[in-house]
Amino acid sequence: MKRNLIILSTILTTGLFSGSAFAQQASLLPDQNPRYQESERRYALVADSLNRQQGTTVQNTYKAYDWYTAREERRQQNRQWRNTYGGYYNYTPTWGLYGGYSSYYPFYSSLAITVMAMATVGVAAAVVGV
């Protein structure tokens, strides 16, 4: 009895699969990819998000270097810094180690040194694992 049930279920499953495969094959157009439904299912899920930008312009721009604009921006930055703290921006090429805003006043300079020293100690401590 048990064996009969297994045989019957196997026959039914095989029939179901081959039937669906036959149905898909039968509905294919000439030269159509037989696995087209996989792509269809995949794109049905993302169609809305991909089609949302239709009719719009994607602004994938970059900022081109312009010597004149760069100079104006640098001057504007210096002006802003002077008005706020009374200092100037240090453009010395030091690969980011010491470059940054410098102050005419010793208070800000010492503050910057203190902050830099604290940051260095923090990084060293993290590296050592203290």
Add this chain to the structure above:
Amino acid sequence: MKINNLLAVAAIAASALFFSACSRQVTRVSTDETIDISGSWNNSDSRMVAQDITNQVLNAPWISDYATAHPGKKPTVVVGLVTNKSHEHIEAETFIKDVESAFVNTQRVRLVQGGKKREELRAEKADQQTNASVSTMKKFGLENGADYIMQGSINSIVDSHKRQKVVYYQVNLELTDIQTNEVVWIGEKKIAKSVKN
């Protein structure tokens, strides 16, 4: 009286000079004209690459070889990745589009979409499956498969000392048979510039 007149003339001249110095002048120029300002990659370089590469790709034997192997058919190309390994921002699309346009206009090579545009096309097709009328709905699985993929790279070498600089660019494009991985064409354009500050 004379001094007053002189002062007025001087003031007018000074103001005219000031305004002329402040005003920006823009003039349209021909896109075929070569104007070098900073020595960086510019439209003239892109144009030279486009012209040379288009000539090379359309006159190479890979098209006739394909026609011999597949009578009555034209090769289908998809444009793949172009890697910029130079020291500057260079948009390859400015010369790749010229090559694509030559493919389409000469009708010797068929072109299929790739990348994000292909994604969008498939998404539109997926949208049509549930929204468009049956007679106008486009079906999946009927795209043209590309025979060849076009890939490329941009490299540069900079040699500078004090105020002098020599910049060398090399643009390479290549076509590979997708079925066999065989490279059927390699095009190149070399540009060298000397810049003195």
